[in-house]
Amino acid sequence: MGEKVKPQYKSDFDLPTEGIHILKVDDVKIEPSKDSVKNFKVVAIVEGGDDDGRMAFDNFPLVSKKLFGLSRLSGFLIKLGVLKEAEEFDSDVFGTEKFENKFKVDVPGKIYGGRIKHKKTDQGNVMANIAEYYTTKEAMELMKSGPTTGEKSKGKGKAKEEKEPETKEDEEWV
Numbered sequence: 107m108g109e110k111v112k113p114q115y116k117s118d119f120d121l122p123t124e125g126i127h128i129l130k131v132d133d134v135k136i137e138p139s140k141d142s143v144k145n146f147k148v149v150a151i152v153e154g155g156d157d158d159g160r161m162a163f164d165n166f167p168l169v170s171k172k173l174f175g176l177s178r179l180s181g182f183l184i185k186l187g188v189l190k191e192a193e194e195f196d197s198d199v200f201g202t203e204k205f206e207n208k209f210k211v212d213v214p215g216k217i218y219g220g221r222i223k224h225k226k227t228d229q230g231n232v233m234a235n236i237a238e239y240y241t242t243k244e245a246m247e248l249m250k251s252g253p254t255t256g257e258k259s260k261g262k263g264k265a266k267e268e269k270e271p272e273t274k275e276d277e278e279w280v
Contacts, residue, residue, distance in 0.1 A: 121224065144206075188208075
């Protein structure tokens, strides 16, 4: 027999504060959604500062108005250093099995910078959205230039010790 589980009726956790943070990708998933054929999901953990250990979630729908989700996904992957920078990408590539496999394998564990902005949902809940992506180096420079997330947050987590991600040259994503 398994462990006993007590029902929980409310899930409450602290959101990362608004501002620039260093984040590490903890988990990725590709799932269907009601609005899109596929949705690329990312769970990231804040590294360092007052918000160390807090989670941020991101969703990139395969199908969205004006390819908004894929535009954000490609920008995110470029800042992670896993996708070569280009002016544009063929949208069909993002739906391939090759792309999905590389997303699942190459993205977890990557470190990047993100500017978190809070947004109130229609239901009155507050969400922490990642409004802008940076390389770790770009985020560290912005954090050095002045307070971005609070008094104690100066990027003093494990990510500061990591070197800047390098774009993988061995096998193309797209």
